[in-house]
Amino acid sequence: MACISSQGELSESARKMLAAMDASATPEDVASRTELPLFRVRAGLREMAEAGLVELNEEAYSPTQLGRSLLTP
Amino acid sequence: MSSLVESTVQETSHAPAASVQSASLPRLGMAAPAFEAVTTHGKIRLSDFHGTWLVLFSHPADFTPVCTTEFLAFAAIAPELRKRNVELLGLSIDSTSSHIAWVRNIKEKFGIDIPFPIIADSNKEVATLYGMLMPGESKTETSRCVFVIDPVGIVRAMIYYPLTTGRNTDEILRLLDALQTTDKHKVATPANWKPGDKVIVPPPATMEDVEARLNAGYECTDWYFCKKSV
Structure with a gap:
């Protein structure tokens, strides 16, 4: 998995993406803020949505409570 | 494992020929066949590249000398391609573990990072979809194919090289420059x-x-x- 390891830990790119999201962000916003390639952001956000870490509302994603909790040390 | 995405119409809704194209091999000027595949960068769909140019290329096998020279050459032009809004996506009929081991080996032996994802097409789905297998050459290894797909998902150029001949990446860069110049002017x-x-x-x-x-x-x-x- 690109964003979540088999141990359920976030990859570095997933952390970057989650940290770059405020209330709501499009993949283009996240790509711009993280300097990750857009294709990778799209694939990563889709994967994180399947894992319940972000949710999609129309064309923008926002972190879920679970997603936010994984960012805090 | 790769799995074909059913939503070809959604994938290529901007392209008038999408419904005709979905059942056949790639043709210049037609929508590129949609796919979803496991790569060294996770599961990726063709639609993830919407808005960027894509160079989708196949190589015969990991841990082979000509392919290694090609990967070094593709890695060398990756920054120039990125400046032109072009992404690279490799493919061979190998597992993700094999790809990862090879990429790590290239880093160890040549000091070069491979910055682009590589499709692990173990079940040949994407290779078959794109006609990358040439039975006259090999039934188990993809030939050296290059598909240039534009930001709206249209196949703009195709190059096929045999197993024995490494590609010229300067020509691929030149081809992208030519296509983008054609579109702009x-x-x-x-x-x-x-x-x-x-x-x-x-x-x-x-x-x-x-x-x-x-x-x-x-x-x-x-x-x-x-x-x-x-």
């Missing part, structure tokens, strides 16, 4: 064109156009053969 590019050279003005279709052409300040050898700088 609505012109064609002559043989051996490179950025900075004059381009071909499309031939006129009417007598009126011919007269206008000859007075337009182009460098014309004859009415049908005019060049200009861009």
